[in-house]
Amino acid sequence: MDRWNTFWFPQTNTIPLAVARVVAVAAQLFWFYPSLQLQLEYMQAHPDFIKPELLIRVLSSVVPDSFFTPPVFTPFYWVIVAFGVLALFGLFTRTSLFIFALGQWILTAHLYSYGDRHHRQAIFCIFLLALAFAPSGRSLSLDALIRRWRTRQGGTSLAQPELVDTAIWPLKLAQLLLGISYLETGVSKLMFGGLRWMNGYTLQGHILHAAVPGGFPMGVWLAQQHTLAIFLSVFTIAFESLFFLSLFTPRFAPLFFISGLFFQIGLYVTGGHNFFQHMTLLFILLLTLTPEYWRIRARSWEFFRWHKPVEISPPIT
Numbered sequence: 023m024d025r026w027n028t029f030w031f032p033q034t035n036t037i038p039l040a041v042a043r044v045v046a047v048a049a050q051l052f053w054f055y056p057s058l059q060l061q062l063e064y065m066q067a068h069p070d071f072i073k074p075e076l077l078i079r080v081l082s083s084v085v086p087d088s089f090f091t092p093p094v095f096t097p098f099y100w101v102i103v104a105f106g107v108l109a110l111f112g113l114f115t116r117t118s119l120f121i122f123a124l125g126q127w128i129l130t131a132h133l134y135s136y137g138d139r140h141h142r143q144a145i146f147c148i149f150l151l152a153l154a155f156a157p158s159g160r161s162l163s164l165d166a167l168i169r170r171w172r173t174r175q176g177g178t179s180l181a182q183p184e185l186v187d188t189a190i191w192p193l194k195l196a197q198l199l200l201g202i203s204y205l206e207t208g209v210s211k212l213m214f215g216g217l218r219w220m221n222g223y224t225l226q227g228h229i230l231h232a233a234v235p236g237g238f239p240m241g242v243w244l245a246q247q248h249t250l251a252i253f254l255s256v257f258t259i260a261f262e263s264l265f266f267l268s269l270f271t272p273r274f275a276p277l278f279f280i281s282g283l284f285f286q287i288g289l290y291v292t293g294g295h296n297f298f299q300h301m302t303l304l305f306i307l308l309l310t311l312t313p314e315y316w317r318i319r320a321r322s323w324e325f326f327r328w329h330k331p332v333e334i335s336p337p338i339t
Contacts, residue, residue: 030194031187036160038310039189040112043158045309046150047110047122049302051103054146056129058099062092064136075131090132102129112163119154126150145199146299152192160184193311194269196303200282201266203300208262220259222252232293241292254288261285272312279308 071078081089088094102125108118130143159165161184211219218224226245233241244250261281268278282304289295 030191032190033185033187034189035185036157036189039156039158040162042306042310043153045306047106051106056133068136071135072137074135077127077131078135112159112165115159115163115165116154123150123154142297142299149196152195156188156192157186197269197307201269204262204265208259220255222248222255225251225255229292236294238292238294244292276312279304
């Protein structure tokens, strides 16, 4: 239990969690937010769902049929946007985060109830909901400013920095889910392709299949580099199969996060595999779970900036 609590519930301040909230909610609001126009087009073209997701089936059993019509669904969409803005600035943070995250689940599930499904949103949606069950508004929020003002009005002051044991588990959960996702893909490659998956030709075929129709010149070029494809195949298997080790080796976790960012960016520029949610989570983890890494880098940069070699004059004879 001590090891379990040390891993999930260490005593920390709430600033990393607040940074994660701001980045995640901003990314969802301004980058990943489902299109209202697309939702309405699907709704009007298919009055009945093609293959409704579980969440939509449950929701359909408790709300009137008119909910999934443009006059009702459009205000619902913008209400979720409003709660997202509140969550971003940290006003009524937990409630706003919960409603915003639940709204994203509904919007995404609704979009996927018409036959087209993807899985890149899943982990990010889970992370958004997890933020609602953690003290995400204790720092960098309007709630924190209001609480500090009320405390000062009472003649006391808050301890700085405030330490809690519930600020890290959403970040560790995101890391765990990414580890499971990568491990599943790496193991499936080995199970179904074996060592042949790393012969270079397999990766060349996958890249060419995605790059030519999508118009990705970097992918077309890479698909013609067999030796490089072998190296990248080995790297892919190693990264996906070993990413979960970042959970147990905090010292090397930044290397896994940085490798993951380059891995996902490479998939995008060569084949258009837009796992932007994964990139955002990796960036958040790199910022929030590895503060010591950045402190060391900052000290190193400061050293090279200010500690220039001193020229020693020859002795006077």
